[in-house]
Amino acid sequence: MDFAGAYTPAHLKFLLQGFLVTLEVAFISIALSFIFGIIIGVIRYTKIPVLSQLLAVLVETIRNLPLLLIIFFTYFALPEVGLKLDKLYAAISALVIFESAMLSEIVRSGLQSIDKGQIEAARSSGLTYGQTLWYIILPQALRRMVPPIVSQFISLLKDTSLAIVISLPELMNHAQIINGRNVNFVIPIFLLVAFMYFIVNYSLSLVSRRLEYRQR
Amino acid sequence: MLRFSILVEHWDLYMQGFGHTILASVLALIGSLALGTIIAIFRIAPIRPLNWIGTAYVEFIRNIPLVLIVFVFFMGLPAIGIRFDSFTAGTLGLMVYTAAFIAEAIRSGIQAVPKGQMEAARSSGLTYLQAMRYVILPQAVKIVIPPLGNQFINLVKNSSVLGVIAGLDLMYFGDLISSKTFVTFDVYIFVALFYLVLTIPLSLGVGYLERRLLKAR
Numbered sequence: 001m002d003f004a005g006a007y008t009p010a011h012l013k014f015l016l017q018g019f020l021v022t023l024e025v026a027f028i029s030i031a032l033s034f035i036f037g038i039i040i041g042v043i044r045y046t047k048i049p050v051l052s053q054l055l056a057v058l059v060e061t062i063r064n065l066p067l068l069l070i071i072f073f074t075y076f077a078l079p080e081v082g083l084k085l086d087k088l089y090a091a092i093s094a095l096v097i098f099e100s101a102m103l104s105e106i107v108r109s110g111l112q113s114i115d116k117g118q119i120e121a122a123r124s125s126g127l128t129y130g131q132t133l134w135y136i137i138l139p140q141a142l143r144r145m146v147p148p149i150v151s152q153f154i155s156l157l158k159d160t161s162l163a164i165v166i167s168l169p170e171l172m173n174h175a176q177i178i179n180g181r182n183v184n185f186v187i188p189i190f191l192l193v194a195f196m197y198f199i200v201n202y203s204l205s206l207v208s209r210r211l212e213y214r215q216r
Numbered sequence: 217m218l219r220f221s222i223l224v225e226h227w228d229l230y231m232q233g234f235g236h237t238i239l240a241s242v243l244a245l246i247g248s249l250a251l252g253t254i255i256a257i258f259r260i261a262p263i264r265p266l267n268w269i270g271t272a273y274v275e276f277i278r279n280i281p282l283v284l285i286v287f288v289f290f291m292g293l294p295a296i297g298i299r300f301d302s303f304t305a306g307t308l309g310l311m312v313y314t315a316a317f318i319a320e321a322i323r324s325g326i327q328a329v330p331k332g333q334m335e336a337a338r339s340s341g342l343t344y345l346q347a348m349r350y351v352i353l354p355q356a357v358k359i360v361i362p363p364l365g366n367q368f369i370n371l372v373k374n375s376s377v378l379g380v381i382a383g384l385d386l387m388y389f390g391d392l393i394s395s396k397t398f399v400t401f402d403v404y405i406f407v408a409l410f411y412l413v414l415t416i417p418l419s420l421g422v423g424y425l426e427r428r429l430l431k432a433r
Contacts, residue, residue: 066387068387072387076404165380184295
């Protein structure tokens with residue numbers, strides 16, 4: 001094990017660059033997935049006929065597939081049917097497809113957790129169904145969704161490392177490039193990389209727990 | 217149109233991958249159930265240093281990527297002379313990772329049993345361990361089964377990480393078949409179907425158990 005050789009300024013800078021890509025991909029993906037998740041979740045909550053059932057099948061299929069497979073698919077298989085994405089977009093699309101399905105379930109169960117009496121009260125005070133959803137149900141449900149969404153974001157941050165299979169230049173990929181130079185770097189680099197993921201994810205999980213606690 | 221000839225011609229390879237995916241998932245499940253139970257006991261036992269070890273394990277492992285853990289078994293330990301083949305390295309990585317989640321599921325199940333149960337059992341003369349064994353655990357098992365089922369579904373999906381280190385699973389054989397046939401789209405659609413054959417029945421089963429448990433309360 002060669003800690004001094006592994007932790008040179010050049011290596012640390014290289015790892016940080018990788019980590020920035022990890023964070024960037026994770027942020028973009030969660031933001032997009034949140035939008036799609038809300039749309040899908042609301043459609044399934046309001047049970048719009050046909051569309052709702054179609055989305056149910058789609059969401060269940062995606063949730064039951066490994067993310068790694070979806071990443072392979074967007075990068076290696078889609079070009080075969082004429083859709084060529086570069087590494088960054090392939091990784092983001094795969095994460096968005098997978099996470100939208102996950103988030104839509106969080107949104108749906110958040111909406112369903114709001115007491116039915118709220119709808120009845122809002123409707124009988126003259127609001128339309130759409131207004132009730134927008135002004136009464138969604139704001140309350142969103143507050144309940146925050147902790148599970150933060151947990152989902154933690155998974156997403158970890159899952160970006162799967163993009164190593166398409167050599168997206170994120171943290172794991174950069175770690176492996178350094179490891180390739182000298183076998184004595186492997187353990188020190190893995191320790192440091194684990195620490196980097198841990199710091200960010202653990203802080204996020206503390207935030208999530210705090211929010212959950214406040215809601216009780 | 218999907219070229220089913222690919223599935224037919226490479227059926228043996230798909231089956232090898234499918235078998236390894238099931239084997240890795242089952243072995244990792246057994247291992248992580250054992251390890252996870254030990255860690256859950258560490259977390260709730262009335263002994264402080266054990267609590268710390270349990271908490272440290274769960275918090276650390278849950279917050280780092282599975283790929284990293286698998287790489288530690290695949291490249292990290294070999295760097296200090298401990299070698300595994302890729303299938304074993306992948307399965308051990310899965311086990312270590314999943315154990316943290318299983319420990320949490322078991323711990324929260326045990327703690328969901330009302331405190332009064334332990335107090336009543338202790339005051340009727342049972343020791344802490346007897347109370348655990350005869351009063352708390354039988355009640356906790358029912359609460360714990362659905363989340364454990366969910367962990368098993370995740371485990372099956374996560375076993376795809378073996379593909380990253382050539383661990384002979386479905387993803388690995390998918391890669392092999394696509395490099396033989398120069399077809400990717402169809403090959404991976406079939407790989408996806410094999411995963412769904414495992415995960416969809418499991419999801420339905422877990423959903424059924426959850427609903428039944430909800431009614432029972």
